[in-house]
Amino acid sequence: MQISIGRRALVAGAAVAFALAALPALAQNDKPLRVILPVGTGSGVDAIMRAMGPAFSKALGQPVVIENLPGAGGITGTQAIIKAAPDGLTLGVVSNNHAVNPSIYKKMPYDSLADITPITVGGATPFVLVANAHRVPAKSVKDFVALLKSKPDAYSYASSGNGTILHLAAAMVLDEAGAKALHVPYKGVGPMVTDLVGGQVDFGVVAVPSAAPHIKSGALRPLGVTGKERVAALPDVPTVAEQGLPGVDVAGWFALVGPARLPPELVKRFYNAFVAAANTPEVKQAMEKQVTILNPMTPEASAQFFRTEQERYARIVKRANVTME
Template sequence: MKFLKYLLALTLMVGASAAQADNWPSKPIRWIVPYTAGGGTDLMARVLAAHLEKKLGQRIVVENRPGGSTVTGTAVLAQAEPDGYTIGMVFDSLAINAVLGTQTPYDPEKDFAPIINLAYVPLIFIVNTKEVPMKTLPEVVAYAKAHPEWLTFGTLGPGSPHEIGFDWFKSMAGIKAVVVPYKGVNPAMQDTIAGQIKAMFLGVAVADQYIAEGKLRPLAVTSAKRLESAPDVPTIAELGYPDYNYVTFYGLAAPKNTPQPIIERLNKEINEAFKDPDVRKKLEPIGAILVGGTSKEFGDYLAANMIKFRKIMKPTAQAN
């Protein structure tokens, strides 16, 4: 009897979920961005939200919820009703916070339904042109090995992609450096331009202007392949570190148990958006590599990313 009641309840639940998906969307949708307005993540959300509004016939309200190394906004996403009316961006911080042991009001591996991998964002190893006369990364590595306190490197602090990516490279290259944490990309970049620090990892789109002006010199990119926007800049991998491949990612997710038909509809519409020349043009300033693909592929990527960060952040995690 209990089993029959269970089957009936399960059938009603599935039926309600299907009906919910059939009527979706019937009201505005929240798009949570766990960063402040004005950055690359915010721009991507607003460009795609505008596209989705036309396709879905409902407003997409971008809601910026910064704080706590993305924990604040990500918690809002995880704790929302799984009805398709709250979606949000997720990043490397899902894995980073987990590996660092950061206490979060959600399980980074279980509390989200992956929708789509939006983009990869490679970083570029840049140096001040006056303070660093070397023209190649191998030359910098050789000099840094001979002069352990010479290389000063700006990051956005422990747990930031900039610091993790550099720590990984530093361990591979066998060099020492003075790591200088900053509260934001702009102050770190300005100090690099001024020569207060010698180097940092920077987003390609942000660095372009200063490279063109001769204030910064690009030595290598962190992605596995050279970038179309910087074809003359080698990858770190091809300069003697074949296992090095480090990019941050922008992804889109929903609370767990969001009906799969809703997930698939959002996935389909965003994949189509990435084919739209107007959308691609509006996203160019971010300097990102658009990805797309299926929701399952993004779920697999998130799982693999967790494993990768546990590997490359092991020394950092142990230190904390």
């Protein structure tokens, strides 16, 4: 997944702020904006949006109320987003599973492309392939792949659940490497990381913020970042792609969306406010601490990104033979 760390979108902050100031009638609204998150409190997307909330509210000139509606892999909250009136009073923030779900669930209660209005793919949190330092002797992706191939099915990998993005990210690595390992799904990232550190499972793909303290302690060994670029938080860790698996490109992205038929003037207003918020010093500082890279895509680029991601994950799901009821 290519989300570069380019500067152009963020440099535009001053111009966006000027444009918002020039349109006070459009930017002011006494009614609160409801932002639905189809994830639980404490998740990565939740932390990102709560950190951005005050600046986003200020840029809009409107109160912002964040509401968590987790369940069914994001489907519960997303249903609430798409059922909302396209009046600019309800938006939502979706992530990778929005593009994954159509391929792993036999029946979906909505069309993940037609029933939303993309506003911006706001950015991403990088992932890293890690191994238990005591159970896996490999210190590079090349050595890791050779080890897996020398002992087929001898090693296991953890995920935050069957069909989750961390499952598919690890499956992508294995598919690209032409290797196999036993999948051990957990109910969430916390139990997954606990057992990775404890050695109950051998390796997995984890968001950098979740892995960082255990990498620092020496319990987990980082083998490669799974995006196209290295990350500042792990400057000495090369990407998986540059180590011989160029098809591995995945990170935890998030996107601001509205219900279908959201008027273009409102899409523009929300996009401009998001970019303005992303440029504030307090949001930049918070994102740096959370190891999240903000690089807001335009609404048009975001719509294309959604289509491309859904097609890409459909191929990965098929190869990994993942299904859910």
